[in-house]
Amino acid sequence: MKDLELGARIKELRIEKGLTQQQVADVLDVTPGYISNVENNRTAMSIHCLANYAKLIGITVDYLIGAQEEGYSSHALDAELVNEINKLSDDNKNKLLKVLKIINK
Template sequence: MDMEVVGKRIQALRKEHKMTQQQLAEAIDISEKYLSNIETGKDICSIHVILNIANLLDASVDDLLGSNLKYNRFHTPANGAYHTRLINETYALSEKECAHLLRYIELMKEHDKK
C-alpha cells in the first residue's frame, strides 16, 4: 500500500475542511504526531483510524485508499502512468484549483474537436 498517497489524500481532505492536524487528531482520538506520520506516509494506520477519518471528513474509504484498492487499479478508464499520476495529484488540489483544471480540460477538448 502506498501510504504517502493515502496520507496526501487525508491531508488534502483535512485542509478542505479547514482543520488543523491537532483538531483532526483530537476528533478521532489519536495523537497529533501519529496523524502527522500518517499524512507523510511514515506510519500505517488501522482500518479503525481510516474509518474515523473518512467519516469525519465526509469521505469514503475508497476516496482515501484510491489506487491502492485492487478494483481501482485495474478498472480505471486509462490504466497508464500519466492517468494514475493525474488522479493522485488532484487529491492535493483545492476546490478552486480543481475548477480551473476542469475548465482547462474542457478547453483542450474543445480545441481537439476543431
C-alpha cells in the same frame, strides 16, 4: 482528486476541510504526531482510524483509499458526488442540474 499516496490524500482532504492536525487527532483519539506521521507516510493509519477519518471528512473509505479495481474508482467517485450533492440546498441542486445538462450536450 489528484493521484496521491494515502498520506498525502489524507492531508489534502484535511486541509480542504479547514481542519488542523490537532482537531483530527482529537476526533480520532490519537496524537497530532500520529496524524503528522500518517500524512508524511511514515506510518499507516489503522482501519479503525481510516473509517473514523472518512466519516469526519464526509467521504467513503473506498474514496479515501482510492482502490484501483476495475470499475471501483468510478463507483467511489459516484458515491462522493452523491455525498456532495446531498449537502446542497434545493436551489443549488437545481442550479447544478442545469449546469450538468449543459455539460452533457
